Amino acid sequence: MQKALFNIDNKNNMNSKKLAGIGMTSQRTRNRLIQRLRDKGIIEPTVLSVMEKLPRHIFIDEALSHRAYEDVSLPIGMSQTISQPYIVARMTELLVMSGDMKKVLEIGTGCGYQTSVLSGVAEQVFTIERIQPLQKKAIERFDLLQLSNITHRHGDGYLGWETEAPFDAIIVTAAPDQVPQALIDQLAIGGRMVIPVTMPNGDQQLHLLEKTEEGTSSMQIEEVKFVPLLGGVVV
Numbered sequence: 430m431q432k433a434l435f436n437i438d439n440k441n442n443m444n445s446k447k448l449a450g451i452g453m454t455s456q457r458t459r460n461r462l463i464q465r466l467r468d469k470g471i472i473e474p475t476v477l478s479v480m481e482k483l484p485r486h487i488f489i490d491e492a493l494s495h496r497a498y499e500d501v502s503l504p505i506g507m508s509q510t511i512s513q514p515y516i517v518a519r520m521t522e523l524l525v526m527s528g529d530m531k532k533v534l535e536i537g538t539g540c541g542y543q544t545s546v547l548s549g550v551a552e553q554v555f556t557i558e559r560i561q562p563l564q565k566k567a568i569e570r571f572d573l574l575q576l577s578n579i580t581h582r583h584g585d586g587y588l589g590w591e592t593e594a595p596f597d598a599i600i601v602t603a604a605p606d607q608v609p610q611a612l613i614d615q616l617a618i619g620g621r622m623v624i625p626v627t628m629p630n631g632d633q634q635l636h637l638l639e640k641t642e643e644g645t646s647s648m649q650i651e652e653v654k655f656v657p658l659l660g661g662v663v664v
Contacts, residue, residue: 444573447487453495454486462498466518469500473522479549480518485511487570488540502654505540507560507663509656512602516653517543520600520623523637523650525550527621529597534615536586536658537602541567547600548576555579555593557586560663587660589615596620603658604633608647616640625655 449456463481471477486497488511493503502510521543524530530551538544538558544567547554558564561583571579582590586601587609595617601624608624616622622638635650 448484448573450484450486450494454484454497458498459485462500462514465500466515469515471515471518471522473518473525475550476518476522476525476546479546480514483542483545483549483574485514485542487573488542488545505563507563509539509560509563511540511542512655517546519650520602520635521546521550523623524598524600524621527637527639528619532593532595532597532617534590534593534596534599534612535602536589536599536612538564538567538581539602541570543600543602544579545571545574545576548579551578551598553578553580555582555590555596557582557584557590559583559585559659559661562663583662583664585660585662586658587611591615598622599624601625601658602655604653604655605658608636608638609658613638613640613645618642623650625653627657 459481463477486494489497489503500514502513505511532553533547533551535544535547535556538556544554544556564583568581589611594615596615597617597620599612599622604625604627606627618640620640625633625635627633633653633655635653636647637650638645638647
């Protein structure tokens with residue numbers, strides 16, 4: 430399993446102070462968040478270890494950095510959000526505990542936080558973002574953290590990444606009305622997908638799908654709240 434490549438204690442890193450944080454963005458505050466995740470039932474040790482080290486405050490605007498380690502979603506601009514840490518942990522844990530994580534596709538890079546968590550638990554991460562300004566900022570953060578196992582693309586998430594398929598796991602960070610068939614097609618046999626789906630009544634349910642030789646099976650996990658999954662691209 431790929432180890433997280435970021436090291437906020439690296440004294441040779443010019444940005445080490447920014448990564449380490451102070452006060453409400455310090456490691457102590459980060460540790461309290463991890464304890465809250467444990468209290469909510471997150472148990473996968475690799476996921477907890479990666480999130481404990483990852484500086485969430487660099488993924489949001491400085492004006493909101495004091496809230497970085499609250500267990501809430503926060504705005505990141507362009508009508509998008511950084512997901513609640515519990516949801517990031519839950520979705521990642523579901524994939525890690527259910528099979529291989531050699532090659533993972535993420536639909537919706539956003540600010541890059543979920544992507545960076547995935548980089549610590551997967552060998553290769555492929556991530557697609559439809560909003561180019563968000564993607565550019567996310568890439569800057571990957572460079573800051575020295576993450577070398579992430580491949581990014583500006584494109585329509587509904588279409589997936591056919592030339593890189595099949596994937597062991599797919600994670601979707603926005604909610605469609607139904608699971609896109611293209612993403613199912615791009616799963617390897619034995620592959621899993623975690624995806625929020627908007628139900629006819631407007632509620633959203635997190636689903637864990639598994640692809641087998643016979644087709645796909647799906648399990649509802651819990652109610653969630655995500656921005657809608659939209660097609661097309663924004664430059």
